[in-house]
Amino acid sequence: xxxxxxxxxxxxxxxxxxxxxxxxxxxxxxxxxxxxxxxxxxxxxxxxxxxxxxxxxxxxxxxxxxxxxxxxxxxxxxxxxxxxxxxxxxxxxxxxxxxxxxxxxxxxxxxxxxxxxxxxxxxxxxxxxxxxxxxxxxxxxxxxxxxxxxxxxxxxxxxxxxxxxxxxxxxxxxxxxxxxxxxxxxxxxxxxxxxxxxxxxxxxxxxxxxxxxxxxxxxxxxxxxxxxxxxxxxxxxxxxxxxxxxxxxxxxxxxxxxxxxxxxxxxxxxxxxxxxxxxxxxxxxxxxxxxxxxxxxxxxxxxxxxxxxxxxxxxxxxxxxxxxxxxxxxxxxxxxxxxxxxxxxxxxxxxxxxxxxx
Amino acid sequence: xxxxxxxxxxxxxxxxxxxxxxxxxxxxxxxxxxxxxxxxxxxxxxxxxxxxxxxxxxxxxxxxxxxxxxxxxxxxxxxxxxxxxxxxxxxxxxxxxxxxxxxxxxxxxxxxxxxxxxxxxxxxxxxxxxxxxxxxxxxxxxxxxxxxxxxxxxxxxxxxxxxxxxxxxxxxxxxxxxxxxxxxxxxxxxxxxxxxxxxxxxxxxxxxxxxxxxxxxxxxxxxxxxxxxxxxxxxxxxxxxxxxxxxxxxxxxxxxxxxxxxxxxxxxxxxxxxxxxxxxxxxxxx
Numbered sequence: 202x203x204x205x206x207x208x209x210x211x212x213x214x215x216x217x218x219x220x221x222x223x224x225x226x227x228x229x230x231x232x233x234x235x236x237x238x239x240x241x242x243x244x245x246x247x248x249x250x251x252x253x254x255x256x257x258x259x260x261x262x263x264x265x266x267x268x269x270x271x272x273x274x275x276x277x278x279x280x281x282x283x284x285x286x287x288x289x290x291x292x293x294x295x296x297x298x299x300x301x302x303x304x305x306x307x308x309x310x311x312x313x314x315x316x317x318x319x320x321x322x323x324x325x326x327x328x329x330x331x332x333x334x335x336x337x338x339x340x341x342x343x344x345x346x347x348x349x350x351x352x353x354x355x356x357x358x359x360x361x362x363x364x365x366x367x368x369x370x371x372x373x374x375x376x377x378x379x380x381x382x383x384x385x386x387x388x389x390x391x392x393x394x395x396x397x398x399x400x401x402x403x404x405x406x407x408x409x410x411x412x413x414x415x416x417x418x419x420x421x422x423x424x425x426x427x428x429x430x431x432x433x434x435x436x437x438x439x440x441x442x443x444x445x446x447x448x449x450x451x452x453x454x455x456x457x458x459x460x461x462x463x464x465x466x467x468x469x470x471x472x473x474x475x476x477x478x479x480x481x482x483x484x485x486x487x488x489x490x491x492x493x494x495x496x497x498x499x500x501x502x503x504x505x506x507x508x509x510x511x512x513x514x515x516x517x518x519x520x521x522x523x524x525x526x527x528x529x530x531x532x533x534x535x536x537x538x539x540x541x542x543x544x545x546x547x548x549x550x551x552x553x554x555x556x557x558x559x
Numbered sequence: 560x561x562x563x564x565x566x567x568x569x570x571x572x573x574x575x576x577x578x579x580x581x582x583x584x585x586x587x588x589x590x591x592x593x594x595x596x597x598x599x600x601x602x603x604x605x606x607x608x609x610x611x612x613x614x615x616x617x618x619x620x621x622x623x624x625x626x627x628x629x630x631x632x633x634x635x636x637x638x639x640x641x642x643x644x645x646x647x648x649x650x651x652x653x654x655x656x657x658x659x660x661x662x663x664x665x666x667x668x669x670x671x672x673x674x675x676x677x678x679x680x681x682x683x684x685x686x687x688x689x690x691x692x693x694x695x696x697x698x699x700x701x702x703x704x705x706x707x708x709x710x711x712x713x714x715x716x717x718x719x720x721x722x723x724x725x726x727x728x729x730x731x732x733x734x735x736x737x738x739x740x741x742x743x744x745x746x747x748x749x750x751x752x753x754x755x756x757x758x759x760x761x762x763x764x765x766x767x768x769x770x771x772x773x774x775x776x777x778x779x780x781x782x783x784x785x786x787x788x789x790x791x792x793x794x795x796x797x798x799x800x801x802x803x804x805x806x807x808x809x810x811x812x813x814x815x816x817x818x819x820x821x822x823x824x825x826x827x828x829x830x831x832x833x834x835x836x837x838x839x840x841x842x843x844x845x
Contacts, residue, residue, distance in 0.1 A: 253743075253747060254746075255743060274746075275743070275746040275747055276745075276746045276747070276748075276749050276750055276751055276752075276754075276755075277749075278747075279749075280747055281747065281748075282743075282744065282747040284740055284743075284744060286738065286740055288738065288740045288741050288743070288744035289744075290741060290744075290745070290758075290759055290763075291741075291763065292762045292763055301745070301748050301750070301758070302748035302749050304758075305748060305749050305750045305751070305754045305758070306749055346744075349744075349748065350747075350748075353748075353749065359747075
């Protein structure tokens with residue numbers, strides 16, 4: 202087996218009686234963009250800080266190319282980092298900030314100059330070299346922070362919610378910037394965020410954290426299309442959960458009875474479920490449609506509200522047991538777009554539905 | 560924001576706040592400005608009209624020595640105070656606020672204790688047969704008592720102790736405004752703790768060091784009690800000299816001239832500090 206580039210082994214971190222990280226094991230190949238996604242307090246930042254050397258883990262190890270980093274202090278770890286808050290040095294100009302990692306390494310002045318120029322070009326702030334950080338907008342400051350973190354070509358770049366202080370438009374702009382920089386530099390990036398859209402948009406792989414553990418790790422598509430648990434399904438994207446009784450599972454395809462008594466066969470079952478066990482059936486809003494398809498089953502509902510959102514419409518319906526569900530059919534040339542006032546059913550393909558223990 | 564904007568704001572606001580300032584202005588005019596002018600007048604009229612008092616002070620070797628000594632003591636005290644105060648201020652800035660308020664309490668309490676009492680306490684500690692010397696001899700660290708009093712050492716120890724709060728308080732304010740994350744960022748940029756201190760923490764704390772340092776330096780220039788009690792005759796300071804001239808020698812002219820020089824130096828230093836770390840530098844403008 203080839204050696205992983207960065208490896209986290211059974212990482213555990215406790216603060217007194219509170220355990221922030223329970224047991225995290227993770228291998229990251231060189232050049233990958235991996236995102237730690239999760240709600241606040243799920244241990245994702247603590248894991249990142251252990252890699253940065255700000256917090257010593259209670260047990261476990263962090264290894265770079267097979268060698269433990271734990272005994273190495275932060276300033277010798279060769280890791281670049283962009284923080285949530287603006288951490289540019291306020292008394293230094295943009296150019297001096299970017300030069301800082303090179304100056305403390307006593308690189309020759311000609312090299313420093315060239316590298317600062319390259320970095321300013323990379324983040325497209327050439328004309329701001331002589332400004333002080335206080336004279337920059339938040340987005341510009343984070344781009345300078347990115348340039349500073351990459352200035353000495355660290356093999357690993359850590360980013361701790363770097364865009365959370367920015368507004369939506371600026372966030373999207375810098376996300377594109379980060380994608381481009383990742384493409385151009387090939388640096389391995391570990392990115393922390395609680396924003397699932399940001400994670401899906403940026404990452405090669407996502408590790409979804411919950412209560413100090415990794416709930417699921419995989420590509421954005423894995424997590425979205427094949428959620429391992431109902432937590433993953435609920436956290437990533439929008440989901441409808443319908444109460445269901447599990448009847449039987451054959452080869453990963455389950456048959457369930459919904460609360461209104463109807464039977465549905467061929468839904469994806471996760472883990473081992475006993476006959477008669479109470480379960481939740483997850484259906485994405487966009488997997489529900491208004492017209493019958495080749496393999497669809499029907500769900501009897503009352504349509505309450507139809508709202509038009511431009512690229513799609515959003516329909517709120519209520520099942521016969523009173524549960525509200527969210528329906529966002531995609532427009533297509535063949536599918537019917539109109540909701541007849543008398544319409545009493547919506548349809549879904551059971552293979553796009555997932556069954557989880559309740 | 561530019562300095563010009565601030566100044567114009569000041570001018571616009573001035574009339575509104577003027578009424579409230581009036582009692583203080585009257586007090587300062589009556590008990591500071593007028594006496595200082597009287598002092599100035601005496602210094603150029605006694606014993607005869609002219610600038611001979613200033614000439615004597617600036618060109619006579621004895622007086623020049625007192626001036627030199629005054630600046631030396633003030634400079635040494637300021638430097639030592641900065642060195643001692645910085646770590647204390649840093650600890651105060653980063654420690655939990657409950658603990659910090661206790662330490663602040665101790666510092667403030669020492670400021671409220673009578674100055675004379677504290678200085679006499681140092682005499683007890685520092686004299687030849689004092690607690691410090693006896694302990695050092697008993698421990699076998701020294702054979703002879705160390706000369707800790709009636710010299711520059713004694714004055715420095717006593718005055719640094721008294722000046723510490725005036726350095727610590729402004730410095731804590733400056734250090735608290737520095738985001739600790741900035742230092743973490745410096746570490747991940749590859750800066751050793753010393754480099755992070757020298758290149759980041761120290762430059763960022765300069766306004767506080769300058770503010771506290773100026774306060775300590777100016778207060779030290781005019782200090783009387785501690786140098787009089789803990790210093791020696793060979794390193795007399797200006798305030799002592801002025802007291803002697805006026806109380807013992809009744810030479811009001813020379814004493815006034817010395818006092819006036821001290822005032823001018825103080826104002827000049829303040830102006831210099833405003834230039835160096837004034838609002839322009841601190842606001843981060845160009």
